[in-house]
Amino acid sequence: MxxxxxxxxxxxxxxxxxxxxxxxxxxxxxxxxxxxxxxxxxxxxxxxxxxxxxxxxxxxxxxxxxxxxxxxxxxxxxxxxxxxxxxxxxxxxxxxxxxxxxxxxxxxxxxxxxxxxxxxxxxxxxxxxxxxxxxxxxxxxxxxxxxxxxxxxxGYGLVYNKDIFKQLNIEPPKTLSELREAARTLKEAGYIPFATGFGEWWVIGIHLMNVAFAHQPDQDAFLQGLNDGSAHFADNPVFQQFKDLFDTIIEYGDPNPLTNDYNTQVSLFATGKAAMMQQGNWMEPQVFEINPDMNMGLLPIPINDDAEAMDKLHxxxxxxxxxxxxxxxxxxxxxxxxxxxxxxxxxxxxxxxxxxxxxxxxxxxxxxxxxxxxxxxxxxxxxxxxWVFPKWPEGVDNQFSSAMQGYVGKQNSYEEMLKQIQSSWDELKK
Incomplete structure (x- = not known):
């Protein structure tokens, strides 16, 4: 009981x-x-x-x-x-x-x-x-x-290798600034800070994008505003903060973010080449199949330096x-x-x-x-x-993914990316 x-x-x-x-x-x-x-x-x-x-x-x-x-x-x-x-x-x-x-x-x-x-x-x-x-x-x-x-x-967040963090005396980051500092230390030590897997549409277009939606002060009000035209991605403060997180992962991510799929992402992490990856508890079986002794934990994904507000898993x-x-x-x-x-x-x-x-x-x-x-x-x-994405218009996550991948590949600016996802939302909203 x-x-x-x-x-x-x-x-x-x-x-x-x-x-x-x-x-x-x-x-x-x-x-x-x-x-x-x-x-x-x-x-x-x-x-x-x-x-x-x-x-x-x-x-x-x-x-x-x-x-x-x-x-x-x-x-x-x-x-x-x-x-x-x-x-x-x-x-x-x-x-x-x-x-x-x-x-x-x-x-x-x-x-x-x-x-x-x-x-x-x-x-x-x-x-x-x-x-x-x-x-x-x-x-x-x-x-x-x-x-x-x-x-x-x-639940999902940033899966991290506890042994690598301990080896380098890195404390689990609680803010975006601490995350950037941890990534810098990892890179200098020869590790890939983030295994990205951005070739996988749901990794970037659903779970990563959800971070910006979930940190809205009122998620339902934001969704309603997008649907009735009173809210927009371009002038939303949370989406401006989200850019800093996105840029951090791109800067300290693996060299092939747009071609690496889920299996490659997990393999980079499980073999110890990468110290972190954006994933959830569902991928434990694959990691343990590659590395039965993996010592890993789950961290929140911060978009700013408010430690208390950022200390949450999706x-x-x-x-x-x-x-x-x-x-x-x-x-x-x-x-x-x-x-x-x-x-x-x-x-x-x-x-x-x-x-x-x-x-x-x-x-x-x-x-x-x-x-x-x-x-x-x-x-x-x-x-x-x-998880706000189950409330999104059906199919918009695929279009989010394309726009975000375009930003990763430097085919468009962040402002252009926001315009693209706004257009996608407006097209598919009911």
Whole structure:
């Protein structure tokens, strides 16, 4: 009971973090397109396809599907994993347009849920619904209906190599000035301060851009202002501060920021060539696969020198399962989703194999460590910033990415970048 209360306190402290938004995203991982077929169906087996973007857990998730398929001989569940630099959302729409919509798929938050609301099943009465934290369910509800199943909680910031910092006597930076000084020291010592991975659209266009949105004094008011024309990127004080952070990462980043993808970014960090990278707790499995002894931690991403205001991680719900209303096996799909959060083996995979922070009050989370524990600690302390990107107009993050990559490549100025993202927002806003 103690562990459950602790997790409940976390989500209460996160307060309005999830109000009106879910995770995102983007939290995606991996590179390219990958499809795991699992066991081939035979006889009268019912086939279920699960579509998601978490390439970083594709092997572990396939193991879990194998367990499920063995326990349920009349059903064969297979996964289709599309993530990394591939736009999984566009490909998902292509699947549906071609009449090949998966039985179960993922949405990141309310903007996507709004897009798919007429295509998904109402899950309000499912057994797991009473066990999910209310704040986690906030980004899965529309019109009073629970249309998606929240799966986990994630956080991101600057992942750093504790051993390198200790070797160079660098204290974890709490302000932008301290971050620049740490980067200078790292560079002089022969390390790459930041592994960037800006070739990955979601790294730069979602998670990095979210920093400027999350530090707005009132995120919802800013979004409303962008939508009604009373707010603009060009004259926003936070976006002017954001330039200093962006320039710091570019100046002290790796020499190939626009060609390095997620895998390259993680590899540079895991092999000790780079001392920091902008990522979250979802990438722990890949790092430990390369370097089982990696000693790493998670730092906030500062945009100014207000140490107290900057000492916050970006935390959200990235993973919301939905069921295709046109599936021929809706009951089986519901059974599978319920199994994911109630079966003991499935729960152990969630926390021990996937290294996920569960969004449910009945799943033990005592084994959290490393980055996931950092996310939990910051959440307990109420030091969190929201994932605002699930509230953005759908598709604008891709255009943000292009404009920001243009700035990194010196194809446009920062002022021109802001004009481009303003134009994109105005074009796509509802």
């Amino acid at each position: 103690k562990k459950y209360l602790a997790i409940a306190v976390v989500l209460v402290l996160m307060g309005t973090l999830f109000a009106g938004c879910a995770g995102g995203a983007n939290n995606s991982a991996g590179d390219g397109t990958k499809q795991e077929e699992g066991q081939k169906g035979s006889g009268k087996k019912k086939e279920l396809t699960v579509f998601h973007f978490k390439v970083n857990i594709d092997k572990e998730f396939q193991e879990l599907l194998n367990v499920y398929n063995e326990q349920h001989p009349d059903v064969n569940v297979r996964q289709e994993v599309i993530g990394g630099s591939t736009d999984w959302r566009a490909l998902l729409k292509t699947r549906f347009a071609g009449g090949e919509g998966p039985d179960i798929f993922v949405v990141e938050g309310l903007s996507q849920l709004e897009t798919w609301k007429n295509q998904v099943v109402d899950l309000s009465g499912e057994p797991w619904a009473e066990k999910a934290f209310e704040t986690a369910k906030a980004g899965a509800m529309l019109d009073g209906k629970l249309l998606a199943m929240p799966y986990n909680i994630e 935390v959200g719900v990235p993973f919301n399962w939905v069921i295709n209303k046109d599936s021929k096996n809706i009951d089986e799909a519901k059974q599978f989703l319920n199994w994911l959060v109630t079966d003991e083996t499935a729960q152990s995979y969630m926390t021990e194999k996937f290294l996920f922070i569960p969004a449910y009050n009945h799943i033990e989370a005592d084994n959290l460590k490393g980055l996931s524990q950092d996310v939990m600690n910051y959440s307990k302390a109420g030091k969190t910033l929201p």
